[in-house]
Amino acid sequence: MDNQAPTWFNPQTFTSGAKNHFLRLQAAWDKADFSDIRDYTTPELFVELQRERQSIGSGLQFTEVVTLNVSLTGIRREGNQAVASLEFSGLIREEQQGTATPFREIWHIQHVWNSREGDWFITGIQQAD
Secondary structure, eight states, rough: OOOOOOOOOOOHHHHHHHHHHHHHHHHHHTTTOHHHHHHHHHHHHHHHHHHHHHHOOSOOOOOOOEEEEEEEEEEEETEEEEEEEEEEEEEEEETTTSSSSSEEEEEEEEEETTSSSSEEEEEEEEOOO
């Protein structure tokens, strides 16, 4: 793990809050709630996610996060941004009566380096093996 973190960064608080954000964004995805998705993503990622979600159709999706683990895999400085990488894993059910299947994603999230004030924004989501 990269260890170049701002002095104000608290890994435990960050990963704990990340679980709630993951669940909230999954619910927003299922409802095609682009307003909520926009609040958490960079403009570039928002356009990509909106295009992907619209290609599925406007109907409601179903996702149940059965188990959710999160770990901070790195934090580094990129210019005036702190960029944290989080690994989300667990079991997810995508059909109401379906079987839960394993998933693993890496999220890259950025924040202004020099102040704890302000929001973190997701810059990228990778499906992991």
